[in-house]
Amino acid sequence: MAKVKRDKDREERISMEIIVDADGAEEQAMGWYYYLEEQIQFPFTAVCTEKRAISPLQIGDEVDVIGMAPEEECEREMFIIIGWDKGRLAVPLSHLKPIDATPAQTREAVEDWHYWVGMGYEFG
Numbered sequence: 001m002a003k004v005k006r007d008k009d010r011e012e013r014i015s016m017e018i019i020v021d022a023d024g025a026e027e028q029a030m031g032w033y034y035y036l037e038e039q040i041q042f043p044f045t046a047v048c049t050e051k052r053a054i055s056p057l058q059i060g061d062e063v064d065v066i067g068m069a070p071e072e073e074c075e076r077e078m079f080i081i082i083g084w085d086k087g088r089l090a091v092p093l094s095h096l097k098p099i100d101a102t103p104a105q106t107r108e109a110v111e112d113w114h115y116w117v118g119m120g121y122e123f124g
Contacts, residue, residue, distance in 0.1 A: 004118035014112060025123035026075065032113065032123075033074045036093070039109035042067045044102045046082075046110075050095035057091060065096065076123065078113055 018035045022028040044065050048057040057063065069079035069090040079090040094117045098107050 004115055006119070007115060010112060010115050014116065018112070028123040029075050030071070032078060032116070033068065033071055036078060036109055036113065037068050040065075040068075040106045041103050044106055045099045046096035046102075047099060048095055049097045052092055052095050055091045055095065056089075057095070062099075063091075063096070065098075 019028045019031045022031045042065060046063055046065050048055075048059055048061040048063070051057075051059055063082040063084075066081045066083055066088060068074070069081055073079050073090055078093040080093045080096070081088050081090055093110065093113055096110070097114075098110050
């Protein structure tokens, strides 16, 4: 994901609501996990915006996002569960964009994660 322009309001929300009091990478990851789990209204529809070797999705694929992947899958990157051919599949949240009809709260939470990734931030 390309580096993005610094956003003061988003930076404040991330530091004061998401990773506040986080001591180390694991606590930052869990701060993100619980923030996303609370803010995102599942299910929602999203479009793949980036090809990743770890995902079968192609740019432009539209998918139904069902929920967050288990906590242990999100210790380095946030993954979500989508409906897939034979059930469900975990894919990186960073390469999915909610469609415009998605509730604003969900779009904002996903955009917060995209911002974090786009700025090159990492847990730690």
